[in-house]
Amino acid sequence: MASLRVDLSLPLRAFDLELALEAGPETVALVGPSGAGKTSLLRAIAGLSRPARGTVSCADDVWFDSPSGINRRPEERSVGFVFQEYALFPHLSVEQNVTFGGGRADGLLRRLRIEHLARTKPSELSGGERQRVALARALARGPRVLLLDEPMAALDPHTRGKVRAELHDLLRELALPALLVTHDFEDAAALADRVGVLVDGRLRQIGTPAELLGSPADPFVAEFAGANVLDGIAESGPDGLTRFHLDAERVVYSTDEARGRAALVVYPWDVSLARVAADDSALNHLGGEIVSLVQVGNRVRVRLPFLTAEITAASAERLALRPGEAVVASFKATQARLLPAD
Amino acid sequence: MRVLFAALLAVATAIALAFLFLPIAAIFLRVPPGDLFGALGHGVARDALLVSIKTSAIAHVAVLLIGTPAAYLLARRRFRGRGVVLTLIELPLVLPPAVAGIALLAAFGRTGLLGGELDALGIQIPFTQAAVVLAVAFVESPFYFRGAIAAFEAVDGTLVDAARTLGAGPARVFLRVALPLAAGGLGAASALALARGLGEFGATIIFAGSLQGVTQTLPLAIYAQFEQDFDTALAISALFIVVGALLLVTLKLYGWLRFASIFRSRFEPSISS
Numbered sequence: 001m002a003s004l005r006v007d008l009s010l011p012l013r014a015f016d017l018e019l020a021l022e023a024g025p026e027t028v029a030l031v032g033p034s035g036a037g038k039t040s041l042l043r044a045i046a047g048l049s050r051p052a053r054g055t056v057s058c059a060d061d062v063w064f065d066s067p068s069g070i071n072r073r074p075e076e077r078s079v080g081f082v083f084q085e086y087a088l089f090p091h092l093s094v095e096q097n098v099t100f101g102g103g104r105a106d107g108l109l110r111r112l113r114i115e116h117l118a119r120t121k122p123s124e125l126s127g128g129e130r131q132r133v134a135l136a137r138a139l140a141r142g143p144r145v146l147l148l149d150e151p152m153a154a155l156d157p158h159t160r161g162k163v164r165a166e167l168h169d170l171l172r173e174l175a176l177p178a179l180l181v182t183h184d185f186e187d188a189a190a191l192a193d194r195v196g197v198l199v200d201g202r203l204r205q206i207g208t209p210a211e212l213l214g215s216p217a218d219p220f221v222a223e224f225a226g227a228n229v230l231d232g233i234a235e236s237g238p239d240g241l242t243r244f245h246l247d248a249e250r251v252v253y254s255t256d257e258a259r260g261r262a263a264l265v266v267y268p269w270d271v272s273l274a275r276v277a278a279d280d281s282a283l284n285h286l287g288g289e290i291v292s293l294v295q296v297g298n299r300v301r302v303r304l305p306f307l308t309a310e311i312t313a314a315s316a317e318r319l320a321l322r323p324g325e326a327v328v329a330s331f332k333a334t335q336a337r338l339l340p341a342d
Numbered sequence: 343m344r345v346l347f348a349a350l351l352a353v354a355t356a357i358a359l360a361f362l363f364l365p366i367a368a369i370f371l372r373v374p375p376g377d378l379f380g381a382l383g384h385g386v387a388r389d390a391l392l393v394s395i396k397t398s399a400i401a402h403v404a405v406l407l408i409g410t411p412a413a414y415l416l417a418r419r420r421f422r423g424r425g426v427v428l429t430l431i432e433l434p435l436v437l438p439p440a441v442a443g444i445a446l447l448a449a450f451g452r453t454g455l456l457g458g459e460l461d462a463l464g465i466q467i468p469f470t471q472a473a474v475v476l477a478v479a480f481v482e483s484p485f486y487f488r489g490a491i492a493a494f495e496a497v498d499g500t501l502v503d504a505a506r507t508l509g510a511g512p513a514r515v516f517l518r519v520a521l522p523l524a525a526g527g528l529g530a531a532s533a534l535a536l537a538r539g540l541g542e543f544g545a546t547i548i549f550a551g552s553l554q555g556v557t558q559t560l561p562l563a564i565y566a567q568f569e570q571d572f573d574t575a576l577a578i579s580a581l582f583i584v585v586g587a588l589l590l591v592t593l594k595l596y597g598w599l600r601f602a603s604i605f606r607s608r609f610e611p612s613i614s615s
Binding site for chain 2: 089
């Protein structure tokens with residue numbers, strides 16, 4: 001089975017991108033803040049920029065190898081590239097876009113349900129349609145590797161969920177090494193088999209979405225995965241627990257071990273809210289006034305001064321939560337991960 | 343104060359417009375249009391029209407054929423000294439045309455830089471129709487270059503990258519992506535250069551002379567005629583105004599169509615979903 005091997009060093013403006021990665025017939029998402037080198041990596045794999053050193057190969061096909069001086073041109077690499085904002089040719093129809101590199105369009109247009117748009121110009125398409133045209137175009141030459149640069153970024157939140165599900169199915173069906181760049185951890189977790197967190201040109205951690213959520217390598221990865229990350233001082237506490245001082249007054253407990261300066265990680269969906277601290281098994285209770293409430297689908301993200309909780313819209317309705325009101329956030333010591341501070 | 347200022351603006355505008363339009367209107371008011379164009383049918387004017395059409399066409403095609411690929415290279419490549427090259431290209435724009443004529447003589451004249459080589463080949467350029475072509479090309483090409491480089495620079499580099507990842511080599515990228523996307527800007531630059539070339543006077547009269555039927559183009563014919571036969575000079579001038587107006591309208595119309603299409607794509611993003 002074709003697999004993509006990348007091991008390269010590419011000088012960027014502020015730092016060098018240094019990365020080694022191997023991908024089988026799977027989708028690997030690269031997430032990270034903008035400017036981390038994600039797009040640069042895709043461009044280097046496609047041959048649009050030249051690494052200082054390293055190798056890029058697909059199965060036994062070597063595309064770049066600095067020791068032997070191999071550097072194949074982009075047009076000689078079997079790559080399907082879905083560009084950010086899609087980069088469709090504005091002067092060509094959908095069909096002409098898809099067949100630009102040769103091959104036939106009808107099967108792909110049908111598969112992506114855009115055959116009725118064959119004669120339409122890109123300027124007349126919606127965001128979701130453009131994305132499908134870009135996918136069809138990238139796949140038309142039967143590439144051995146698929147590179148997707150922020151394929152969801154140009155979509156409005158309304159169509160995002162549906163398009164994401166379609167893209168997920170397509171990627172599974174293709175069974176190609178696919179590298180997907182995104183700044184959105186949710187997109188990455190939904191689409192990819194493995195997720196790599198890229199910061200300042202380095203891969204901080206790579207693993208399945210569950211691995212990243214369950215045991216983030218550092219506070220940055222945790223924060224990127226959507227966790228609340230709280231700084232404080234850890235010391236040994238009662239019953240084998242770790243006592244964690246957020247400040248002079250506020251103390252929470254964790255079943256993880258840590259001493260000294262550390263970061264406490266708790267996911268918003270593990271935090272429950274109540275009007276008064278309940279007498280339940282949760283050890284950790286933090287009071288505060290609601291800063292904001294944002295509804296995301298059937299969930300509501302409730303921001304408090306210390307952390308964010310994610311509860312169902314139904315619960316938010318039942319508690320009649322309003323900004324400015326005092327609530328108590330609770331989470332179990334077993335849900336509070338402790339990581340060495342950055 | 344406010345009223346005074348508003349009046350001042352209105353008066354300034356009125357003077358400016360009158361100053362610009364009056365001379366042009368005068369040409370058409372002086373002689374009825376029918377007579378004006380009748381004068382083009384014979385003698386000096388007809389010869390000059392033929393010389394102008396022939397030399398401008400040859401010069402313009404040469405400028406397009408050589409200038410377009412050269413502009414593409416200069417727009418896409420970043421190299422040391424690029425700024426110097428771009429400035430040199432624009433130098434003829436700020437030169438008086440008479441200087442261009444002298445420069446062409448210095449290069450291609452019998453005693454010029456390439457004079458000996460050309461003489462050995464039996465080629466004589468000054469005061470021939472070839473000299474008119476060279477003078478016109480020399481003076482109009484910077485106009486085309488400037489516009490064409492800007493047009494190619496405006497082509498989104500990501501589209502070029504996309505074409506390459508789709509297997510297109512450099513020639514295919516040029517023909518199927520860069521050229522069609524730059525076409526509007528190239529057309530505008532071409533029209534501007536053509537207008538400048540048709541009006542060429544100073545370089546031509548010095549480098550090619552003003553021989554009726556050979557090197558006397560329309561602007562040279564106006565100059566030759568205005569003392570002998572003012573009506574013919576008027577007729578040729580009127581022809582220029584019509585051609586100039588047509589070129590201008592074409593440019594504006596194109597700009598407007600482009601704006602309209604951008605407008606459509608911005609504000610009616612979807613017809614099918």
